[in-house]
Amino acid sequence: MVARFVTVATFSLLLMSFSIRSGNIVYAQETSATFSGGAMLFGWDGRDCDASLEGALRYNSSTGMEFCALGDVFPTGCPTIGDVCSDGTVYAGLTPDGNVEMYAQRCDAGMSWGGSSCTGTRSTPDWNDGNVTGHVTTGLTNLNTGEANTAALDGLDSNSGLGGVQPHQAAQYCADSSLNDYSDWYLPARAEVSVLSTNYTSIGGFSTGRYWSSTETSFPGDTAHIVFMGSGATNTNQKYDNLPLRCVRKVTNPGTAYTWQPL
16 A cells, blocks of 8 residues: 655745655755655656655656655556556456456457557467367366466467477467566456457457457367357357457556556
């Protein structure tokens, strides 16, 4: 829990001086690239927040007054489903896996944001490695836990007919993604893809039709669950088919970092 500053004294337009109490009195200085501990930056928004600046304030020309503090790190600037966050991800809604915030990549697999729309060729990987006969039953039938499903599929053999470990291509794509500097992307479970489908217009960048989930069907083991984007209908599909997907991540243990936080 990060404590917020409370203004307890005066503001003078003529002198441009403040007195703020947060344990100690700190003083304002005018726009400057030189910061001395205990002073407040006013009108300059180019300084990084770090441990040496903890407790300092500044005026950010884009977001207003901020203070430097150690706190939980969530994507910011995206309170509404479909909003693009400060880190480039899109707020997609609440995942049924813990009822926490879920964020989607801005475009489908294989595509990238081109400034006004998604560009490039949409990837349509197999759920397995494309094999028709060497089916592997994974037992990963949970409809909600895409993060756990993907973690289990990552490195699990998908083809009993070949030696070695053949990848589950759809899940592997998300597990290998480092988009927006995150390494915790996963292939959503069926119920999570349904959340994407419910909000597909707001999130944007989807095609219509079948999308992979990370949920295998209970029987037979050669099929996986799919969701029809837009309509929300669900079905099962042979694992060797080529279908699009959208990677997501959820924030349950966001970690901490020094960041400029709004007052």
